[in-house]
Structure formats: structure tokens, C-alpha cells
Amino acid sequence: MHGPDAWSGPEGLPHRLARMSSLSRDDVAHLAGLARIELSDAELDRMVGELGVILESVAKVQQAPTDGVAPMSHPMPLTNVTRPDVVRPSLGAGAVLAGAPESEQQRFSVPRILDED
Amino acid sequence: MTTVATDAVMDYDEAMTKFDPVMGLEVHVELHTATKMFCGCPTEFGAEPNSQVCPVCLGLPGALPVVNEKAVESAIRIGLALNCEIAEWCRFARKNYFYPDMPKNFQTSQYDEPIAFEGHLDVELEDGSVYRVEIERAHMEEDTGKSLHIGGATGRIHGADHSLVDYNRAGIPLIEIVTKPMVGAGERAPEVAKAYVSALRDLLRALDVSDVKMEQGSMRCDANVSLRPRVGEPLDEAQLEVPLGTRTETKNVNSLRSVERAVRYEISRHAAILEGGGSILQETRHWHEDTGITTSGRVKSDAEDYRYFPEPDLVPVAPTRETVETLRGTLPEPPGLRRKRLQSDWGYSDLEMRDVVNAGAVELIEETVAVGASAGAAKKWWLGEPSRRANAEGQDIVTYAAGLGLTPAHIAELDGLVAAGRLNDSMARQVLDGVLAGEGTPTAVADARGLELVQDDGALEAAVDKVIEANPDVAAKIRDGKVAAAGALIGQVMKEMKGQADAGKARELILAKLQ
Numbered sequence: 001m002h003g004p005d006a007w008s009g010p011e012g013l014p015h016r017l018a019r020m021s022s023l024s025r026d027d028v029a030h031l032a033g034l035a036r037i038e039l040s041d042a043e044l045d046r047m048v049g050e051l052g053v054i055l056e057s058v059a060k061v062q063q064a065p066t067d068g069v070a071p072m073s074h075p076m077p078l079t080n081v082t083r084p085d086v087v088r089p090s091l092g093a094g095a096v097l098a099g100a101p102e103s104e105q106q107r108f109s110v111p112r113i114l115d116e117d
Numbered sequence: 118m119t120t121v122a123t124d125a126v127m128d129y130d131e132a133m134t135k136f137d138p139v140m141g142l143e144v145h146v147e148l149h150t151a152t153k154m155f156c157g158c159p160t161e162f163g164a165e166p167n168s169q170v171c172p173v174c175l176g177l178p179g180a181l182p183v184v185n186e187k188a189v190e191s192a193i194r195i196g197l198a199l200n201c202e203i204a205e206w207c208r209f210a211r212k213n214y215f216y217p218d219m220p221k222n223f224q225t226s227q228y229d230e231p232i233a234f235e236g237h238l239d240v241e242l243e244d245g246s247v248y249r250v251e252i253e254r255a256h257m258e259e260d261t262g263k264s265l266h267i268g269g270a271t272g273r274i275h276g277a278d279h280s281l282v283d284y285n286r287a288g289i290p291l292i293e294i295v296t297k298p299m300v301g302a303g304e305r306a307p308e309v310a311k312a313y314v315s316a317l318r319d320l321l322r323a324l325d326v327s328d329v330k331m332e333q334g335s336m337r338c339d340a341n342v343s344l345r346p347r348v349g350e351p352l353d354e355a356q357l358e359v360p361l362g363t364r365t366e367t368k369n370v371n372s373l374r375s376v377e378r379a380v381r382y383e384i385s386r387h388a389a390i391l392e393g394g395g396s397i398l399q400e401t402r403h404w405h406e407d408t409g410i411t412t413s414g415r416v417k418s419d420a421e422d423y424r425y426f427p428e429p430d431l432v433p434v435a436p437t438r439e440t441v442e443t444l445r446g447t448l449p450e451p452p453g454l455r456r457k458r459l460q461s462d463w464g465y466s467d468l469e470m471r472d473v474v475n476a477g478a479v480e481l482i483e484e485t486v487a488v489g490a491s492a493g494a495a496k497k498w499w500l501g502e503p504s505r506r507a508n509a510e511g512q513d514i515v516t517y518a519a520g521l522g523l524t525p526a527h528i529a530e531l532d533g534l535v536a537a538g539r540l541n542d543s544m545a546r547q548v549l550d551g552v553l554a555g556e557g558t559p560t561a562v563a564d565a566r567g568l569e570l571v572q573d574d575g576a577l578e579a580a581v582d583k584v585i586e587a588n589p590d591v592a593a594k595i596r597d598g599k600v601a602a603a604g605a606l607i608g609q610v611m612k613e614m615k616g617q618a619d620a621g622k623a624r625e626l627i628l629a630k631l632q
Contacts, residue, residue: 034214080435084186088156096175106166
């Protein structure tokens with residue numbers, strides 16, 4: 001079940017990064033795995049340093065006095081923007097698949113999905 | 118072919134002497150809105166692959182999602198029907214993951230601000246007792262695309278060399294309904310799980326928000342199961358205080374029967390591991406309908422790995438209290454109350470009503486009565502051969518009857534033929550067999566098979582006289598007032614008439630002659 005506080009802290013920043021004072025090599029490797037980016041050892045080492053600098057810079061935002069300021073996700077004071085449940089034309093399979101690197105049986109063909117376990 | 122090692126399982130009854138099961142059910146329901154959650158693409162089931170897809174579905178640059186008003190209303194109505202609070206203000210969130218079933222690389226969902234929360238659903242079990250399922254939340258999200266795995270022996274991910282994706286389903290409005298941990302069910306846990314999903318299906322059907330066809334995937338269930346040591350009766354204070362064990366989540370359990378089986382299987386599997394001194398790995402499990410077992414899926418991601426954040430392209434949903442109250446006014450009669458009303462209308466006993474409910478035949482009988490059958494006849498015919506055959510096929514009776522083209526109108530017609538004296542019960546059963554075999558309407562079957570009660574009273578009277586003469590002892594008994602003895606004579610009269618007579622009339626004649 002989802003914990004209630006995982007997106008508290010600076011808006012949009014995952015909890016873990018927000019509370020991290022420094023980033024470990026394992027953290028970077030974990031994030032790379034989630035993003036499906038393959039990094040060499042040398043790249044990992046470099047990213048630890050570079051991401052560390054970015055995090056430190058962003059962390060300065062946390063020093064701003066935000067007591068009593070509600071977190072904001074949307075700059076416009078709008079709610080309930082909806083549309084009626086009325087069908088509009090789709091693109092058509094031809095146009096949809098024109099953007100696919102490969103297709104087969106009128107479907108997007110993607111590489112074998114890696115076993116997740 | 119890969120061989121999957123079969124896990125050890127403990128006998129269920131033994132497991133129940135040692136462990137206390139706790140469940141949590143997550144049910145995904147596709148709404149049957151005309152369009153998707155965030156765009157105007159149609160939602161029709163079974164359309165040509167990728168024919169109901171647009172830039173919003175694909176997450177193309179510049180595409181802007183807009184919320185479907187009807188989907189929000191449906192979500193609120195579902196929440197209200199589940200006795201939930203409705204959020205005054207809530208947002209959508211991006212759930213980030215890399216998997217080709219979503220071309221956007223995230224699913225638009227809700228995170229810690231669900232539209233509905235803190236409710237309950239009272240579920241009636243087969244013996245008439247009631248279990249209250251506490252509802253944690255019901256939130257809005259979108260469905261994902263459908264993948265076809267090519268090259269694997271079984272069509273599953275394992276062993277596939279590439280996958281083909283159809284995004285028609287991506288973006289269809291989905292409501293996820295999550296229970297709180299269901300405790301205290303004890304050995305009845307699998308039955309409670311099934312009864313809950315069944316009650317939820319009835320409720321959603323009554324709300325007319327979804328097709329709720331489990332076999333088509335418009336309603337899907339994930340079953341979480343954990344065990345904790347048993348220290349007393351399921352509802353004992355001490356038992357309820359034992360910390361929960363590690364859970365597994367069995368995905369895509371897609372029939373009522375499977376819900377019960379999968380929960381039961383996981384309980385037995387957990388019990389064997391725990392008894393052997395092992396520990397449960399928190400993971401998703403795949404349910405295999407054919408073999409009735411689960412196999413290991415992926416290790417469950419932590420919520421923070423999904424890097425949820427508020428969806429910047431969608432503004433918050435803030436239903437006014439007036440809107441909520443207006444929607445509350447549109448709620449149908451709750452299925453439980455409706456059943457009580459129907460039971461009273463139909464004059465069924467509690468036991469008869471329970472049989473009808475358990476057979477899933479409430480709606481069929483309601484429709485059958487509506488087209489002219491008596492309530493008693495409607496129950497007799499639906500719960501007879503059609504119900505027996507549906508069970509044997511492992512299908513619910515509604516699906517089974519629809520598959521064979523057997524309709525409430527057929528049953529009402531059959532009842533009409535009996536009431537009009539054209540068919541007796543045993544002939545009606547033969548006619549029903551014919552209808553089930555696809556031979557046409559009851560009248561057509563009766564005509565084609567030449568089934569018709571002999572209306573010739575002379576022939577019947579002759580048969581009655583013959584049988585009375587042949588059975589002087591029985592006749593004497595009846596003369597002495599032992600009316601029950603007439604049964605033996607009626608049977609023989611029917612035999613004489615080769616079944617083509619009205620047993621009621623035969624009885625009248627016998628009694629008239631002997632009293």
C-alpha cells in the first residue's frame with residue numbers, strides 16, 4: 001500500500017532524493033536500473049559526482065521559509081476542467097503505427113521484455 | 118518449454134489449525150464510458166488493433182489530456198455506493214515505470230489523494246451470514262495496452278522473443294478499489310474473497326458503470342494473502358493483535374471461482390513455507406487457471422520506485438458537495454435490499470432465495486417473471502438443468518445461458534405451455550433439453566418432437582379404469598381415505614399413456630372414481 005508521505009517534501013521530488021544529503025554509487029545504479037539506462041563503472045562514478053552537485057544545488061531550495069505555504073503543483077487556480085463523454089476520431093492504425101520503429105499484425109513490435117525477476 | 122517446479126503446499130485444514138489468513142483485494146474495473154479517461158477515443162471491446170488510439174494515448178509531445186466528466190461521476194457514484202467519503206479536492210499523479218504497455222512511460226493514476234476513501238461493503242455469505250469488508254480507497258486511473266508475447270511456448274513473457282502491443286485499451290477509465298486488510302475470516306477466507314468480488318460485481322452492475330465481465334477483463338482482481346500464527350479463534354482479541362505476515366499479490370485472478378481457488382492455494386503454499394521454517398518473499402504471483410497454482414512473478418517495486426508526482430497536465434478534481442449529493446440521488450437500490458424486496462415479491466423462503474442468489478440467477482428470474490412466468494416456475498426451470506450444466510462447465514449461469522441463446526422469454530414460454538396444459542413436467546424437461554440443444558423455441562421443439570398431452574379424456578379415462586381394475590388393493594385404500602396411495606396409480610396411468618398425459622388430471626379422475 002502506498003505510504004502517504006512519499007511525495008511530501010519539495011514538490012515533484014521523490015522522497016528518497018529529497019532527504020538524501022549525498023548520493024551513493026548504489027543509489028545511482030538503482031536509479032539507472034529504474035530508468036533502464038545501462039551505465040559503465042566509469043559512467044557510474046562520474047554520475048555520482050555530477051548528480052551530487054545537482055542535488056546539492058536543488059537542496060538549497062529547502063532552505064526557503066515555507067512554513068504556512070501550501071505546496072503547489074499547478075500554477076493556475078483551476079479545478080474540474082473536464083470534457084463531455086463524446087467520441088472524437090482516433091488517428092487510425094496506419095498513422096499510429098507510422099511512428100513505430102517496427103510493427104507486426106497491426107501492433108507495435110517491441111523487443112522481448114526482460115524478465116523482471 | 119520451461120518446467121516450473123511445483124511448490125509444496127500444506128493441506129488446507131491443517132494450515133487452518135496453525136495459521137490465521139489475512140487478505141487484501143484490489144479490484145480493477147473498466148468503466149463503460151463511450152470514451153477514454155483523458156481523450157475522446159472510443160472504448161469498444163474487440164476493435165481492430167491500434168484503431169482507437171490518438172496522440173494523448175500515445176503520449177506524443179504536445180498532447181494534452183482532459184478528464185472525462187462521466188468517468189469522474191462514475192467514480193464518485195462507485196465511492197458513494199461503497200459508503201466512502203468523497204474527496205473535496207484531489208489530484209492525478211504520474212506513476213513512472215518503463216514497460217511497453219504504456220507508451221508514455223507512466224500511467225496516469227491517483228496516489229495519496231484518491232477520489233473516494235474509507236468505506237465498507239457488507240457481503241452476504243452462502244449461509245446468509247454477513248461479513249463487512251472495509252474499503253480503503255477507490256481511485257481513478259487509466260488502463261494499459263495489451264501485449265502479445267511472440268515466440269514463447271505459452272504466450273507468456275518467459276521465453277518470448279518479442280512482444281506486440283495494442284494500445285486500444287491504453288487510457289480506458291479504470292477504477293481501482295482497494296480493501297483494508299480483511300481479518301477475522303479464518304477458514305472461510307477464500308469464500309469471503311469470492312463473495313466480496315461477487316457482491317462488488319453485482320453492485321457495479323446495478324450502478325450501470327461497467328460491463329463487469331471478468332472473462333473479458335473489464336473486471337480484474339488481484340488477491341493479497343498473508344498468514345500469521347494462529348493463537349485463537351479468528352475474531353479473538355489476541356488473534357487480531359498478532360502482527361501481519363509478509364504478503365504475496367496474486368495477479369489477474371479473472372473469475373469468481375478462481376478468486377476462491379487462488380486464495381486457498383496461496384494459504385496452503387504460505388503455510389508449507391512457514392511451517393518449514395522459511396520466510397515469504399514479498400512478490401507478485403501469476404495465477405494459472407488450468408493447473409490451479411501460482412508461480413513467482415516479479416519482486417514487488419517499492420512505491421517510491423514509481424517516483425509518483427502530481428500530474429502537471431491535469432488540474433485537480435474538486436467535486437462540490439452539491440454535485441456529490443446529486444449523484445447520491447442517482448444511486449440504485451442496493452443489491453442487498455433489492456434481493457429482500459424480490460424475495461418478498463416472489464414469495465421465496467430464505468433458503469430458496471439463497472439458492473437463487475448462489476446460482477447467480479436473480480436477474481434471470483426477474484426478467485423471466487417480467488415476461489409472464491410465475492416466480493415458482495422461473496426458479497424451477499432456471500435452477501434445474503441450465504444451472505446444473507453451467508456448473509458442470511464451470512461457468513456462471515448468465516454467461517452459459519447467453520452462450521446457448523437460452524433467454525428468459527424461452528423459460529416463460531415453457532411455463533406457459535405447462536400452464537396451458539399442453540405439456541406436463543417431464544415433457545417440459547424434454548422440451549428444455551431441446552432448447553438447450555439449439556433446436557429452437559419451446560413451442561418449436563414441442564412441435565418438432567411431437568410432445569403434447571393427450572387431451573382425449575376418453576383415452577385417459579380408459580387408462581384410469583384399467584389401472585384401478587388391475588390394483589384392487591390400492592383402490593380399496595383410496596376408498597378408505599388414504600389419498601396418498603393415489604400416487605402409485607397415477608404413475609401407472611402415466612405409463613399406460615406413455616407419458617403423454619396430464620398427471621394432475623389423472624389424479625382428479627382417480628379420486629373422482631374412488632371417493
